Structure formats: C-alpha cells, structure tokens
Amino acid sequence: MNPFEITTYKEYQDSYENAKNNPERFWDDIASHYSWQKKWSKTLNWDFKGPKISWFEDGKLNITENCLDRHLKKNGESTALIWEPNNPKEPELRMSYYELHSAVCRFANVLKSRGIKKGDRVAIYMPMIPELTIGVLACARIGAIHSVVFAGFSSQALTDRINDSTCCAVLTSDGMYRGAKNLAIKTTVDEALKSCPSVKTVVVVKRDNRNIQWTHGRDIWHHEAVENISDFCPAEAMDSEDVLFILYTSGSTGKPKGVVHTCGGYMVYAGYSFKNVFQYKAGDIYWCTADVGWVTGHSYIIYGPLLNCATTLMFEGIPTWPTASRFWEICDKYSVNQFYTAPTAIRSLMALGNKWVEGFSLKNLKVIGSVGEPINKEAWDWYDKMIGKSNCPIVDTWWQTETGGIMISGLGNLSEQKPTFAGKPLPGIEPVLLDINGREILDDGIEGHLCVKFPWPSMLRTIYGNHQRCKDVYFSNYDGYYFTGDGAKREEGMYRIIGRVDDVINVSGHRFGTAEIENAINSSTLVTESAVVGYPHAIKGQGIYAFISLEAGDHNEIDVNNSIISAVVGSIGHIAKPDIIQIAPGLPKTRSGKIMRRILRKIAEGNTKDMGDTSTLLDPSVIDSLIKGKK
Ligand code: PRX
Secondary structure: OOOOOOOOHHHHHHHHHHHHHOHHHHHHHHHOOOOOOEOOOEEEEEEOOOOEEEEEEOOEEOHHHHHHHHHHHHHOOOEEEEEEOOOOOOOOEEEEHHHHHHHHHHHHHHHHHOOOOOOOEEEEOOOOOHHHHHHHHHHHHHOOEEEEOOOOEOHHHHHHHHHHOOOOEEEEEOOEEEOOEEEOHHHHHHHHHOOOOOOOEEEEEOOOOOOOOOOOOOEEEHHHHOOOOOOOOOOOOEEOOOEEEEEEEOOOOOOOEEEEEEHHHHHHHHHHHHHHHHOOOOOOEEEEOOOOOOHHHHHHHHHHHHHOOOEEEEEOOOOOOOOOOHHHHHHHHHOOOEEEEOHHHHHHHHHOOHHHOOOOOOOOOOEEEEEOOOOOHHHHHHHHHHHOOOOOOEEEEEOOHHHOOOOEOOOHHHOOOOOOOOEOEOOOOOEEEEOOOOOEOOOOOOOEEEEEOOOOOOOOOEEOOOHHHHHHHHHOOOOOOEEEEEEEEEEOOEEEEEEEOOOEEEEOOEEEEHHHHHHHHHOOOOEEEEEEEEEEEOOOEEEEEEEEEEOOOOOOHHHHHHHHHHHHHHHOEHHHOOOEEEEOOOOOEEOOOOEOHHHHHHHHHOOOOOOOOOOOEOOOHHHHHHHHOOO
C-alpha cells in the first residue's frame, strides 16, 4: 500500500493505524515520494514544551523543484495553471508546467538581480493574477521567505506586517479588479511604504494600466524586468527546517501573529493531504476559490496541487459578478472535477436562489469541499443537492493557518459523510478533546477543547520573532498538547467543530481577534472604550457586534458610526467592519475592571433570558440599559 495515495476506506484505516504505531516510518514513506537534494538523517525530533519541532532533519530540498522541475520530463506540456479573469469577456490564460517553470525562474532572477537572497523576507500584496502564484514560487526558488498579505487589508495593516518581519521587497500590481470594482492597489502600497524603511524594491505587475506614482530606484515594472532575463535559475538548496513562508493570522490578543512554516514538513504534508482529500487523479481540473492571501490559497491553490502535477484553476473575481452564476459558469466552462469553497460563499449563493444554478450541468464534479468555518445543515444540504447533484462527496475540511494543511476531513468518496461533521483525522493526525481540567474526553457527544497530541510535518514552528508567544498561545494551555483554540465534539470517530473558544471571531471564514478590532475602534477620538463580540450571522457565520462608550458630550449617531467604521477600515480593512454598532452608556465590568464578554455575547445573540451569575458586576443596572439599546 502506498500511503501517499489512499484509494479505499480500508487503506485509510490501515494507514491511520500504521501512522499511529510507527509515525516515523509512515512519514518516511510519504516523504520518499518527493525529490530531495539530500536525504534527511532523522525523521522527527520534537518537544511540545519548547516547543521545538523538526522534521526530516538535514534533508535538503527546494519545494519548487517538486512543484515544477520534477514534472517537466513527463508532463511539461500539461496545464499547470488556468487563470480565469475577473471579467468573463477577457481571455483566460493557461500555463503549462514548462511555461510556469520558465516564468518562475525569470521572476526569481529578477528578485536576485535586486540583491534578494535566501532568508530575506518578501511581502506579496497582489490581486488573484498568475504573477501572484509565480511570485510566491519565485521567492521559494531562491529561498526568500514569502509573506503574502491579503490585498483587502488596509495600508496600515500592510505596514504592520511588512515591519514585523522587516521585508526587503514588495510584489504588487498597479490596480486590481474585483467584481465591478477597480481598485488602486499600488496607491495602498505607496501609502504603507511611507513607514517601511526596510523595503528597497517594489515589483509592479501591470494589470489595469492606470497612472501610478513611481519611486525611481525602488519601483520596477515586472513586465520589463522579466523580458531580458534568463529563465535558468537553479533552485536554492534549502534545509528541511529553513523557513518557507510567514503568514499573518489573528489571535485573541495583540497584533496578528506571523505563523512560520518550514520547507520540508510543509511540502510533505501539503502534497499528501491534497492528493488524498480531493482524490485527485491525473487529468482532473481542480478549483479552489480561496484567495492566495489566506492559507487555503497557499496550500490548496499553489503548493498542494502543483506538488501533484495537477491543473489548478485560479479565479480573479467574485462569485456574484457579473451574475451569481459565475462559479457555476466557470465549473462548466473548464469541466471542473474538484471544487473547494467556503460556507459563506455557499450561504450567500443559496440565499440568492436556485435560478442561478439551474441550467448548469456541473456534471464533471467528483468532489466538492468546504473550509474555513462550520457549515450549517441547511447550507450542507443545498451544496449537496444543488451543486453535488446528490452524487458528490462533500469534504468538510477542518484546519488552520497554523496546521499548514487539512487535518480532519473525509477523503473524497472513500469516507462516510455526516452533515456538519468535518469527519475523521487524516492518517498521521492525532486529535483529542480535552475538558477544562486537561483530561481527555473519551465519550461521544461531549464538547471539549480540540487539541493535537502528536506532531505532524506541516505544523507551525514558531511565531516570527516571538517564540514565547507561540508557546503561550498553542502549547501552554494544556501541557504536552497543541491547542487549536476550537471547541469540538466527536461521534463515532467523526469530529464536529463547534467554533472558537477564545476571543477570535470567524467572519466569513476570516479570523479576527476581538482585541484587534477594539484597538482599531478605540483609535476614533470619539470613543472612550469598546467591546467587540461575535454573533450568529445568516451569511457570514459570525458577524461583528461592537459596544461603544463615547466621550462625554452630544454625539450624532451617524457621525459616530462613520468615525468607527473609518477607524476600522483604516487600521485593518473593509473585511473587519462591524455589522452592528451599539452605543452604550457603560460596559458590564467586574469590580476588578474586567469586561464581562459573556454578557455582551448573550445580548448580541438576543439571548437575554438567563444572564448567569452577574454578582461580580460593579454596576448590574448596565445590563438592562444594554438590553434596551440592542440593535
Ligand atoms: O475555527 C476554525 C475555523 O477556522 C479556524 C482557522 O482559521 P484560519 O487559520 O484562518 O484558516 C482557515 C482555513 C483553513 C479554525 O480554528 N475552521 C476552519 N475550517 C473549518 C473551521 N471550522 C469548522 N469547520 C471547518 N471545516
């Protein structure tokens, strides 16, 4: 049996047992599937206390050789990338493995010509265009560490991320298209770079041909730079534990954290999980609708598919433009076989009605996937019936930026399905549910904190520049376990993810720390204090509810709302705008000054019958006024 390619449920079960009983041998077998410049000497060294985790020690590799060079001999002419532009009237682009390899090497040589080298950090702030994928791989080719920042983040958020890891370059474009919008992305970069002294190079891809400001000596056009440059670029020899990328994600406290992934382990797991979860077969057309700005795009638009010599489709636009049929049009246009999206997209398309789906055959779909947030039964059923035509397995994939790859999920059509349950762990993954005392919950149906008790190759290694934070957030809540921050329960070996148990809100599959949004709101001069909680939202999964205390004086509500919204948009971006703002005479605080969020959550949910113990509140009458003022 080849565990890289699990083809029956029995093989899944056997692989699971093998991985549990002899993890090093299991992962050795999987890793041997890739090409290494030098074989590793030790498969695994680990200690969750440090934490100190290393996989495939002393191994040398380059992930781009595995994504590209390895396929050239036999499959150089196969399509690696299909790019569907925002505007359906614009022609699509197809790149073979040869072409992608050549484009990556050219871009890599451009980076080198600017003095960028192994270990340097490069920020990528780009729309969903082929140069984004090429730029990511170009960094990996020369051993530069990519830090992709979702292009919906504000200039301030970009500044913070660039400075946190002192990036020396930014890859971007002049403008970008998103549905009916045409946005000035380079202007955002220029604004961000006013406070980023480390950035010496900005590579600009021409996308919409708009007039842009130019900083001579710093800015270069991508199309000019790649023109007269060699497409021969040897792949840098990377140690398994050298950093491949940093990706920022929100936690319950402080600023977003730079999650660090390393070359060897990430590669091994991204390829293995892609192959098995999606049951990808040669010739299939695979489409993940995520943005490369999030981890899903890293692992399952770029690395996972290319490691498997797959054809990966990249879409620049949005599901509802020009019409709400766009996803299904694309599925039919390219005969998509595997389709991977988020519950928010499913719910919003479901809400617009079946007429947008009817008339599309979707007949090539073999596996449809979901990621990013819990999928409710109604959305699951609609996805199953309307998109899968009751004939496609749904893989509800649970994982995180920190896990690097899918941890809990069905494997294509091999696994049994249970709506709203993500399913069983992949072979090599050992999840557990812990109670608040840190004891493993063995019985079915009881909710606990989801943890993992054994390392896997693509787990985060650290938080960039702050190892202590990595230890505190993930390895200190429960001794000897990786703590996910999620609550879950189990039935017959299948896991149902309930949601975050920390102060993280998951809005449309995007993670925000409540503290992060509060800090943004508090920067408005009108605000003295704020508290942000999540509440159930029919489309977004969770919405953002902000309770605000204002400076003394008369305030016009519209002005207050505008000031708060612009504070959030400026410091984080449109995606973090509060859905509901309630001006409150006071916030419910304990005598020691701590805000009782539990109470605010209940008010936001409209669940005010039983407030629980409020005896520690400094002023219990605050509750009534908050309930009266509920929006
Ligand atoms: O709460 C879980 C939720 O998304 C969180 C991870 O967010 P992020 O790092 O941004 O990565 C999202 C894409 C991998 C998790 O802690 N989550 C992710 N997938 C699921 C999910 N919740 C329920 N079901 C899922 N399938």
